[in-house]
Amino acid sequence: RNDVLPSWNDEKRELLDKAKQFRRDIMSLTDSKESSEQAVSEIQDEAELLVQEKRRVNDTRTREKEEQDRLLLSREKEVTEKNSLVHSLRDPNSLEASILEYDNQVLELEALRKERQDTNLSRKQMVLK
Secondary structure, eight states: OTTHHHHHHHHHHHHHHHHHHHHHHHHHHHHHHHHHHHHHHHHHHHHHHHHHHHHHHHHHHHHHHHHHHHHHHHHHHHHHHHHHHHHHHHOHHHHHHHHHHHHHHHHHHHHHHHHHHHHHHHHHHHHHO
């Protein structure tokens, strides 16, 4: 009996030490798990912020690209008009045709103005009678 008791006590002490170590390991693993869960949550929040920022940047880029496309189209139209004007200035026949066209427009507008002026004068005289 004296031989068994010290051996049993040694075994008991060893088992208690192992149980304490297991508890420490479990607490450490639990702490690590909680830290990992918190880190995952923070990373998910950051990822969501990045997704929102990407969406905003893409929206801004799209708006700016559309504006640049409109501006480019407008500038291309201006260049085409200027090139056409330069071409017409270099071609004397075209220049004369343009001058005649503008002269005709001036004459038409002047005739229209005169007609309206006459109409207005006759109305005025009818009202004054």
